[in-house]
Amino acid sequence: MYGKKVKLRILFISLLLVSVALSIYLILKSLEENVVYFLSPTEIRNLVEIENKKIRVGGMVKNNSIIIDSENVNFIITDFKNEINVNYSGPVPNLFEEGKGVVAEGFLKDQSFLIAEKILAKHDENYMPPEVAESLKDK
Template sequence: MRKQNKRLIFVLVGLAGVSVAVWLVLTAFRHNLVFFYSPTQVLEGKAPSHGVFRLGGIVEKGSIKKDGLHTTFTVTDLRHSMVIHYTGILPDLFRQGQGVVVQGRRVGTTTFLASQVLAKHGANYMPPDVAAELKRSMAAKAKAALS
């Protein structure tokens, strides 16, 4: 085999290896990508019916029910609500009337099975997406009240 042919084979094998590595990285990235939705968006059908996504809003007052490690509560965006079922230890900052983001999957029309409950430090913290959706909900509620 000539030296030129060996170089060509080496370059082609290298390109194939890089292509496979890029494909693996992009596939892993796509499978680990988790989108955020509000209860209104979920009920409007904008969220996936299967698969994992994040749901955010405010924990409704009086909706928290605990039974050992199993907790059931309701998250609202002031227009619509969804019932959340979570088994595990809740963050210390989790309480009614506070913003929360849960990650998991939808198991019914208005039911969500959470695998993770997310909270941040800071008394006034609310995820930007949750805050924006709540503003839209309050504006829509105010507009409906004026009509």
């Protein structure tokens, strides 16, 4: 029912979309380690070697792990399988809290110790009024 030209153009557009989508998929797949913003403690543990390169580690701040002395903030990032100790000196973001998400950027000393230069708070997708959060806690 459509003319030959129309069919050719449909074919052209489909080929264009499929080929470009596939190439982008391959590019992103091969660049995966650069596309991810941070690594989890488990991924750090599985690293073959530690390069002297800036790295980001993300996960939850372990409960009761924040120790603040005069200059340093020490805490533990956990993904509930593995943990990594973080040492940091500097201001922390407002949402930095125990039991909440965090991303620390810095240099690895070994597979379980990170000297952080920057701390970012990662917050989750839950939004609710304080009263609701309070009542959820009580349950």
